[in-house]
Amino acid sequence: MKFILKRLLTMLLTIWVITTLTFVIMHTIPGDPFSSDSDVLPEEVLNNMRAKFNLDKPLPVQYVLYLKNLASFDLGPSIESETRSVNTLIAEGLPVSALLGFQALVIAIVSGLLLGIIASLFHNRTIDYAAMTIAILGISVPSFILAPLLIKFFAVQWGMLPVASWGTWKHTILPSVALAAGPLAIIARFTRSSMLEVLKQNYMKTADAKGLGAAGIVIKHGIRNAIIPVVSFMGPLVAHLLTGTFVIEKIFAIPGLGKYFVDSIFNRDYPVILGTTIFFSVILIVTLFLIDLSYRLIDPRIKLSSRGD
Amino acid sequence: MAQLLEVEQLKVSFRSHGGEVQAVRGVSFDIGHGEVLAVVGESGCGKSVTAQAIMKLLPKRGCNIKEGSIHFEGKDLLKMSGKEMKQLKGSQISMVFQDPMTSLNPTMKIGTQISEGIIKHKGLDKTQAKAKALELLKLAGIPNPESRYNQYPHELSGGMRQRVLIAIALACDPKLLIADEPTTALDVTIQAQILDLMKDLQHKFGTSIMLITHDLGVVAEMAQKVIVMYAGIVVESGTVADILERPKHPYTIGLLNSLPNYEDGEKERLIPIEGTPPDLYDPPTGCPFAARCEYAMEICVEELPKAFTVNDGHYSRCWLNDPRAPQVAEFAAAGRDES
């Protein structure tokens, strides 16, 4: 398990680089979050506030303090909302975003793979063209265009689903679909070209010569080999989904992490920006690691001990 | 009794962006029970296409079997339904491919790859199929079958992989085995081992084999009958003795001359056949070999020769066999018998 250890160390290193980078970027801004309040609040109050958020200490001290807190999983307080810490914000927003992201991921993977496989089996025929038209549309139409359209038709015009916000399972359908569309299209296209490649391989002829029949060949010998390159593509896709939640949660007014993040950008609520960025990065890095692991499980040619490239 | 496999006037063509490529242009041959037929020719002459047409492995789109029939045990494979064909493939007829490195599924254990055909055709359960697969691995000369069973193809050498492919092909005791250049991709020493294995198994089970090769040495060792293909047609056919000792086609003679003769011990110059086969995109009207043939006559350009009967079972598609043609020393040297 030397590989896993090595990867864990690289992950820690990357997270440290991100934290430092984020910290430095955040503190290069002239002034501090309270400078805009200086004309409404007395100097004394401001100084108290600065002391509360450690802003009165020299930068290296602030950095060490932040890292120390981070090590105990404390992301610090939010400036905008005095009662809630970044940790509470994440604890509140995460379940909502996670559900949304998970549903979108399932929709994207299942329909993307299906669409891609079907298209490849009907290569250069009407079904193929239809599937690829859907895929290209999915890539071309940004989620912030698709989402309002979905709302307009499915919610307002036809009244089939609730317009926005979060509550019942019905509320989750439109945002999940809007979030899944892009990744779905990318997976479909990737699966198609990967499957077309696999269908040309000699081992598919061997399988055919065994008399397994068309369905047997594709299911038992085709799909697994076609999925391998698709899996290696999952990392960017999860990143895509994550940033997608910023837009989707904003449009549908969903109280998730993404919305908090975008709000914190508007409010220039630095601890929240800092905290959520680090949190998102950790999620992505861990996901990449898990994908890498599963990749090695699916493809027996890659040993856990050696590097992929 | 009728032959096991009878191929009659088979024509196969492929659609390409410039037009139609006629890969196989009227090929006929048959294989008897327990017989080994060698199909010889340069690459691109239509050998593999013929084999894949028998197994119905050619792509459904862009490829067209235009004419002819393929009778296996009296039934025409070309008229068979997909379902009937599925039952036949892998159980009655099976195939060993040219490139062992790419012919095994890289993500499936080799044991599973052997047993899946057994489960499919013999209706055995998993444990029975595994027992049969282990037996096959042993038969194919693979040491430690138990541990090999759970390995993946990339853990095996090329020779071992070809043995696995042979095990897969023989899994359901087929009546006909098509071997498409089974040794081409292997090292010379491994080639001999694989050939020995095939010969062994052929003796043991009496399987008929259609052996595709461009190696006449392999032919001499294994086959009873030979067909020589060139540019999608059969240019000469006969017994091994007919073809190797009394060839009656300049192309066959050319192939024999380009073969090193190990037995004589003396150093002999190898004579290559100059040029390349014609492009089947627009095949010549006359004999396709005429352009490369040192005996070519005017007639060869004008008209495709018919199959002349040299003697019973030995046919040659060459105008030199016509009584009007000038005598050719090569033919006499190779034993032109009638004169």
Next chain:
Amino acid sequence: MLEKASHDSLFRPLEKGRLKKEEIRRPSVSQAKESFRRVLKNKLAVTGAVILLFILFFAIFGPKMVPYSYSDQSLASGNLAPDGKHWFGTDDLGRDMWARTWYGARISLTIGVAAALIDLVIGLLVGGISGYMAGRGKLGDRIDNGLMRIVEILYSIPYLLVVILLLVVMKPGLWTIVIALSITGWVSMARVVRGQILQIKQQEFVAAAQKLGTPHGTIILKHLFPNMLGIIIVNLTFTIPNAIFAEAFLSFIGLGVQAPIASWGTMANDALGVILSGQWWRLFFPGFLISLTMFAFNVFGDGLQDALDPHQVKD
């Protein structure tokens, strides 16, 4: 069948040289011509190229076709539906949507092309040095390893998050976005270039050139570069729309170009509040054009990729 009489006379040796021993009857075409033919034959690629030219044309001349500028406000004529005067309608401040939309096209295309070009230059440099040095002694390997370690870390940092952070602290504006997009954007190009060079280096013709003592510069210019051109062009057709997409995304979450400058992303963001009240044109025109641009780049890139792949079987 020929007549029997004439038949007999044909049994005479053929004149030497009447038939060519190696005859290629298929019309032969060069790789470049063949690629061009395939691009043209690929209807989608041609469609994509035509759409892109169309958008480029209007981005240049569109804003001048109407007597309004993108920033002219006229509260009296706010929220007008498209008509003969305002072809794309007006927004809530009475600004002409036609002028704004095509002005936005300029912004989006500029950002896309500029960011992609910067990515290309940095990516070519880093990937090229890394790939070329790999396997060239201890020092070469060390350079390659060092560069790739940096690339690896940058690659695992979520791209848009970094861009968002940078934009939060930098002064907003067009070139800020370009810089923010390029700071991490070059990484994937560097990876592609390095991989490509390593692959080409293994091929015989490069080894042959090296054995013959061809200088490094000539090898790079004559052998490596032409063989990479295809994949670089294809990569560009994907990085440009990605940058356009990223700009629209950033504008949408409020980090894009600042008012009164328009970009497709800011226009879509502005329209979000009014789409339900029936002012469809506010979202439709920028939304449709951004989708059309993405579509055009994607199909063009796909077609190019197919056409430039020499390994692709002709079909």
